Amino acid sequence: MDMAKHKILVVDDELEFLELIKEFLEGEGYDVLTAESGEQGIEKLKMYSPISVIISDQKMGGMSGLEFLEFVKSNDPKTIRMLLSGDIDKDKMNKLVGDGDIFCYASKPIDLMTVLDNIASGIERYDKEVCR
Secondary structure: OOHHHOEEEEEOOOHHHHHHHHHHHHHOOOEEEEEOOHHHHHHHHHHHOOOOEEEEEOOOOOOOHHHHHHHHHHHOOOOEEEEEEOOOOHHHHHHHHHOOOOOEEEEOOOOHHHHHHHHHHHHHHHHHHHOO
């Protein structure tokens, strides 16, 4: 899998987290974009599409992560959508996954290796969807 051809957008209002995950994912060979809000995420999506995977925090100022990912689903449904939250309602998250609203979710603080595995699985699904 050529990871460099896949853009990943990470949306979170915590700048330290954005810097950490960007550095980590770029070290793994990914092309990583960041945004500090859902509104900035929409702008990045418009400017840099196609984006293979989007990872969004749930609780941010302004637009929530779910609101942002609903926009993504409506405008670019093949993009893999992942949600991060420090306050996970597992029943609600499992329903969102089951309904196809998100690919997966993770609790904060995150395990970087689990996120990396989720990204690899998401990209595999993205490649299957795009190549249809």
